[in-house]
Amino acid sequence: MIVVFIYGPAAAGKYTIGSLLSDRTGLPLFHNHLAVDAAKVLFEFGSASFIRMRAEIWRLAFAEAASQGRSFIFTFQPEATVDPGLIDELVSTVEKAGGQVLFVQLECSTATTLQRLGNESRTRFGKLIDTEAYLKVRSEGGFEFPPMPVAAITIDTERMDPVTAAATIERKMRELAP
16 A cells, blocks of 8 residues: 655645546545545634544545555645644554555745646635735745655656656656555
């Protein structure tokens, strides 16, 4: 079992690259917004109830996939409403079941993030699209997060197109396969 854990800032291309990787590998994409959207139906983003519900959805998804040996792709944006210990917990769940987590870090500049915020795909998923709101959240520390586990691959999405990025991740997955 392998979990491809793609993380990076807003509009870095996590969903786009994850979708392409899913198409290439046949692995399901558990996009971050599946849990976010479910929790937002009932609770305001960032509220204690929202945070608990989102975390439980992630825990359950990782635990059930691990118990079945089900590989998948997961996307994540490090931000202040997530308990940093949850990442270690999710990794531990996978590793205890004999699986491994492949961390993939996506990077892009703030200028690129601001340019991409209005992309149609972001609107379709109810993601943050307002540049002023993004800058406000950023200035208030909303995207602060302790360092993530070391990435096996770091991709600058300003320099590498999504198709090449997905192919690069797929090659790394093959290297890790027993």
